[in-house]
Amino acid sequence: GNSVTQMEGPVTLSEEAFLTINCTYTATGYPSLFWYVQYPGEGLQLLLKATKADDKGSNKGFEATYRKETTSFHLEKGSVQVSDSAVYFCALMANQAGTALIFGKGTTLSVSS
Amino acid sequence: DTAVSQTPKYLVTQMGNDKSIKCEQNLGHDTMYWYKQDSKKFLKIMFSYNNKELIINETVPNRFSPKSPDKAHLNLHINSLELGDSAVYFCASGDRFANTEAFFGQGTRLTVV
Numbered sequence: 001g002n003s004v005t006q007m008e009g010p011v012t013l014s015e016e017a018f019l020t021i022n023c024t025y026t027a028t029g030y031p032s033l034f035w036y037v038q039y040p041g042e043g044l045q046l047l048l049k050a051t052k053a054d055d056k057g058s059n060k061g062f063e064a065t066y067r068k069e070t071t072s073f074h075l076e077k078g079s080v081q082v083s084d085s086a087v088y089f090c091a092l093m094a095n096q097a098g099t100a101l102i103f104g105k106g107t108t109l110s111v112s113s
Numbered sequence: 114d115t116a117v118s119q120t121p122k123y124l125v126t127q128m129g130n131d132k133s134i135k136c137e138q139n140l141g142h143d144t145m146y147w148y149k150q151d152s153k154k155f156l157k158i159m160f161s162y163n164n165k166e167l168i169i170n171e172t173v174p175n176r177f178s179p180k181s182p183d184k185a186h187l188n189l190h191i192n193s194l195e196l197g198d199s200a201v202y203f204c205a206s207g208d209r210f211a212n213t214e215a216f217f218g219q220g221t222r223l224t225v226v
Contacts, residue, residue, distance in 0.1 A: 043217045101158070
């Protein structure tokens with residue numbers, strides 16, 4: 001079946017450090033890939049997405065590239081801020097009607113000043 | 114102009130009670146979902162409805178019953194609440210045939226005492 005594996009946290013960084021959160025997936029066909037962010041006490045917000053191989057999603061300084069050959073969608077940011085502290089979820093949606101988002105277990109990021 | 118709204122935000126109740134969580138979306142989407150987030154932040158799909166038709170029904174106790182009066186609403190009714198039902202429940206909506214991202218509500222934190 002389809003699944004998503006992301007690095008376990010927590011990830012603790014100082015402000016302006018480089019961030020990478022690894023995400024790999026298992027799926028039949030060509031799923032769409034997403035990163036969602038959950039700030040404390042809030043719901044999930046879409047951070048970025050990519051719908052086909054080699055697509056790069058980007059938003060708020062975050063980037064992720066859909067790598068079909070390595071079945072990966074790693075999240076990166078060149079310089080994190082305290083306000084980036086949140087839980088980050090990698091997710092996939094299979095390319096067929098009637099499916100739902102499948103999430104990784106989430107990675108907690110804590111950024112200190 | 115909230116896109117996906119769910120009520121209540123917090124729900125504290127005793128074991129054995131029956132409770133409902135309501136969800137409404139004004140995005141014009143044809144598909145709605147219920148997800149459960151456990152204490153470790155893991156998100157798991159519970160149900161999905163498309164135009165009032167149940168299309169995803171994961172392994173969930175039959176004490177949980179979704180009800181969709183129309184495609185803009187998907188309510189979750191829980192009978193005979195148990196301690197293990199304590200979690201955050203998220204409603205979401207999306208476009209079934211576009212297989213794009215889902216939009217999430219703010220969540221309902223259910224605590225069973």
